Amino acid sequence: MKDTIRVFAPATVANVVCGFDILGFAVDAPGDEVIMRRKAEPGVTITKITGDEGRLPMDAAKNTVSASVQHYLKHIERTDIGVEIELHKKMPIGSGLGSSSASTVAGLFAINTMLDEPLTRDELVPFAMKGEELACGSGHADNVAPALLGGFVLIRSYEPLDLIKLPYPESLYCAIVFPDVDVPTRDARQMIRSKVLLKDAVIQWGNVAGLVSGLFMKDIDLIGRSMKDVLVEPVRSILIPDFYKLRETAMEAGAVSFGISGSGPSVFSFARDEETANRITSRIQKHLSERQIGSLTYVSPVNGEGPKVLG
Amino acid sequence: MKDTIRVFAPATVANVVCGFDILGFAVDAPGDEVIMRRKAEPGVTITKITGDEGRLPMDAAKNTVSASVQHYLKHIERTDIGVEIELHKKMPIGSGLGSSSASTVAGLFAINTMLDEPLTRDELVPFAMKGEELACGSGHADNVAPALLGGFVLIRSYEPLDLIKLPYPESLYCAIVFPDVDVPTRDARQMIRSKVLLKDAVIQWGNVAGLVSGLFMKDIDLIGRSMKDVLVEPVRSILIPDFYKLRETAMEAGAVSFGISGSGPSVFSFARDEETANRITSRIQKHLSERQIGSLTYVSPVNGEGPKVLG
Missing domain, CATH: 3.30.230.10 (Ribosomal Protein S5; domain 2)
Structure with a gap:
């Protein structure tokens, strides 16, 4: 021991x-x-x-x-x-x-x-x-x-x-931006409706099935077009400043997808390479700073290992 | 031509x-x-x-x-x-x-x-x-x-x-029983609630994701345990005579899964081999006939080909 x-x-x-x-x-x-x-x-x-x-x-x-x-x-x-x-x-x-x-x-x-x-x-x-x-x-x-x-x-x-x-595709990069606004997990959960339309749930599980298929097939296009949320994002995005403008910025910078990480306020994109991921975070950070909102950014591949003992 | x-x-x-x-x-x-x-x-x-x-x-x-x-x-x-x-x-x-x-x-x-x-x-x-x-x-x-x-x-x-x-796993067999009762698709659709609980929808898309994963991994156990429906089956099963008893019969006969085909009234199971699939259909048919309900049965592998020109 x-x-x-x-x-x-x-x-x-x-x-x-x-x-x-x-x-x-x-x-x-x-x-x-x-x-x-x-x-x-x-x-x-x-x-x-x-x-x-x-x-x-x-x-x-x-x-x-x-x-x-x-x-x-x-x-x-x-x-x-x-x-x-x-x-x-x-x-x-x-x-x-x-x-x-x-x-x-x-x-x-x-x-x-x-x-x-x-x-x-x-x-x-x-x-x-x-x-x-x-x-x-x-x-x-x-x-x-x-x-x-x-x-x-x-x-x-x-x-x-x-x-x-x-x-998952090994080449996938994740671009994360944490805008300096406060969104407690408890509040973010309480915002969500307890009942949803079945037709929206069907759209959602079609996308869930598409995302899982895309991961197995290592098909980044399929992963990207499956990453849509018709149920939770429309509500939670209210707490994130300029959410839809941030999405537009990310997609224009070459993102495969854009969405909320967990209950927010961090947002994340997938990108096909590190350079694109860096471009996404810097453009989103710039947009937020123009609105006087500070942010932290992280660019990294998916971590396949989990926790590890440091030397 | x-x-x-x-x-x-x-x-x-x-x-x-x-x-x-x-x-x-x-x-x-x-x-x-x-x-x-x-x-x-x-x-x-x-x-x-x-x-x-x-x-x-x-x-x-x-x-x-x-x-x-x-x-x-x-x-x-x-x-x-x-x-x-x-x-x-x-x-x-x-x-x-x-x-x-x-x-x-x-x-x-x-x-x-x-x-x-x-x-x-x-x-x-x-x-x-x-x-x-x-x-x-x-x-x-x-x-x-x-x-x-x-x-x-x-x-x-x-x-x-x-x-x-x-x-999908090539070895998968499908056991189908069509009980001779009338369930028009239009009525079966109209029975379904237009709103569902989000917590039930989460259970459902967890299972959808599990089923898709099981198909890619060719993991028949995972396929079986993912094939649960908390939203539609509880309503549609009302139209199928002895539905839960038929499930019990199928599972006891070695089925991997049991559920409604489309909007019913046909039910189907997956089985690991043809022999088990035949056992499932014959036991379900026997159970139905004891209740004076006629039925048709079909046992077949998954069809990977789709339509074909006959000689």
Whole structure:
């Protein structure tokens, strides 16, 4: 058993436009880091958090990282273990990029690696979902599953949990822009209507099926034309400044698709190469800055690996 | 240009349980036959219909086969052509197996082959959809697209029409039972609620995505566990005698899945081999006969070919 371990876990894009609550993928950047150290006395403590501007709790029972590690240790009947956790937020909170998920997954991956992997990555997902419940009020898997497993993950079903790893075109680049506006996940969920027209649902699952087919066929055109959301985006886009103008800007810059990441306010595009992805983020950033809205941008390939131990 | 041509077109299973209005596949049996003969004077006439118990119109403007051939000839600007059509119904009408679709597709494939294929099979789909509109009151593609293209077809979108051929496990067998009860397509459509719960729609598109993934991965277990319908089946199954008992019977006989074909009343199962498929149909038929309900059964692999010219 190692005494100290440092782990990176990736940010994730949930929903992937048409796949509300059932699809997500991981990116290489941004992501969070956790440093975990063995300590003599049993129990889990948070010793340090950086990059959160003081927004996250140091109380081990309330912090999603420590709480899910505690939950995990109880499950594997190793409450004799003691660890100290440092959480280094390397990505913005409340961005719609799976910030809490990246932290939680880093913590769970760290403890499981430290203990020589008593559980598989798949088996860690329910513990990470518990962490999401604490952080966001609902235990969804569309961030934590891709953060843990890497790549694209389909949550075919929640009861029972059924996760399917999907292939994807290796050349796909993701261009993310996080506009500096506040959209809490809880509020974004509450905006959505509880009833929808069946005819709209049919359009949506046609597109979901098209996106999944496009991923298997590595057909970027099909992926792009399937990434339409007639149900959730029309509502959630209200919270994002100039959403339709940002889409126009992205598409004119060569984007394959454009949509909201998770519950927003981050937006993302797929692009066929890194150069196009960079052009998309810089044009969107420019447009936002002309409206006096600051933003952070990230360009990265899809992350196929999930969390990893850093040297 | 050939003077006489005889064409077979396959029956189809639309919806495939979870993919309401967007998925369908073709089977080897049953199916319909059309014999088309060139005649000197321009125009399309129906000269003979067998196997329909007098239910189908002989009037060329009202019969879906002749009407869609007329529509096709007008489109390709060959109204100078004259053909006589014999329609041999080799499958039951109103069965939920794409009966009108099989006839229409046979007619369109016959004329297009006779004229040395001015249109591709994909291009024939809209003409067949027009035929469906005449026969069923709505121009859906989930029967005609697989009947024309063979195999599994995803209708990703209707506007514009976007058809994706999906792979499938070659070993998959389809077991169909048509109970002798009357369920008109129009009524079956009208039963369905126009609004659904978003949470049910999410379950549905998780399953649609799972089914499509299972087809690409040729993972019969995944195909089976994805074939659940929380939206349409609970309503349409009311019209099918002993539906849930029939499901139990099929699953006990080794079925991978069980559900309604199209708008019913036919039901179908997937099975891993022909023997199991035969066991499923014979047990369901036995159960129905104990309730004094007659039935027809069909066992066949998925038809990968679509319509074909007969020798």
